[in-house]
Amino acid sequence: QVQLQQWGAGLSKPSETLSLTCAVSGGSFSGYSWTWIRQSPGKGLEWIGEINHGGGTNYNPSLKSRVTVSLDTSKNHFSLNVTSVTAADTAVYYCTRRRATGFCSGRSCFPFVGWFDPWGQGTLVTVSS
Amino acid sequence: EIVMTQSPATLSVSPGERATLSCRASQRVSSNLAWYQQKLGQAPRLLIYGVSTRATSIPARFSGSGSGTEFTLTISSLQSEDFAVYYCQQYNTWPFTFGPGTKVDIK
Numbered sequence: 001q002v003q004l005q006q007w008g009a010g011l012s013k014p015s016e017t018l019s020l021t022c023a024v025s026g027g028s029f030s031g032y033s034w035t036w037i038r039q040s041p042g043k044g045l046e047w048i049g050e051i052n053h054g055g056g057t058n059y060n061p062s063l064k065s066r067v068t069v070s071l072d073t074s075k076n077h078f079s080l081n082v083t084s085v086t087a088a089d090t091a092v093y094y095c096t097r098r099r100a101t102g103f104c105s106g107r108s109c110f111p112f113v114g115w116f117d118p119w120g121q122g123t124l125v126t127v128s129s
Numbered sequence: 130e131i132v133m134t135q136s137p138a139t140l141s142v143s144p145g146e147r148a149t150l151s152c153r154a155s156q157r158v159s160s161n162l163a164w165y166q167q168k169l170g171q172a173p174r175l176l177i178y179g180v181s182t183r184a185t186s187i188p189a190r191f192s193g194s195g196s197g198t199e200f201t202l203t204i205s206s207l208q209s210e211d212f213a214v215y216y217c218q219q220y221n222t223w224p225f226t227f228g229p230g231t232k233v234d235i236k
Contacts, residue, residue, distance in 0.1 A: 114161055
């Protein structure tokens with residue numbers, strides 16, 4: 001059963017770069033898109049971006065200019081960098097995954113998978129001077 | 130982007146009773162809708178995808194329905210472990226978006 005374990009600095013100063021890493025155990029990197037989502041009191045759950053096994057990325061347009069998601073298959077982990085952070089970036093950050101291709105189960109087929117399972121434990125990142 | 134809304138914001142229910150949670154999308158999302166449960170201090174957990182398909186190990190008392198822009202999560206008989214916040218999420222259109230959540234608490 002795949003597990004996601006994440007870590008990173010819990011405090012960032014304004015204008016600095018926030019960096020988080022998520023390790024994947026018990027499963028393969030291939031066939032999935034590896035995703036970051038954050039949760040704040042003000043904006044709720046917000047999809048940040050993702051990377052697939054081939055290195056292709058998708059980002060939320062609202063964050064795209066400041067976000068990079070990268071993958072290190074040799075270490076079985078993926079990472080998030082958010083540059084030029086402000087107090088608005090204060091949130092709990094989660095790593096998670098979604099299947100990169102559709103599938104059929106029983107009599108039901110799902111041509112596209114957009115749901116997330118499982119999730120890492122979350123990392124609270126506070127942006128403050 | 131598609132805006133998801135949920136109602137009510139808080140639902141007070143007695144154990145053993147039925148809970149009905151609503152989710153609305155600002156545009157049609159077809160059947161591309163999921164539900165998650167989040168308990169205090171924990172990450173969200175996938176409950177349902179494709180509007181009505183339960184994720185692995187999710188009890189049958191959880192069911193989903195709806196189409197287009199209106200969706201419902203029903204918990205047929207609330208157990209103590211079901212008191213939590215529930216979120217809907219659309220994955221029809223990028224960027225994927227979540228609703229603000231419905232908190233189910235003990236009446």
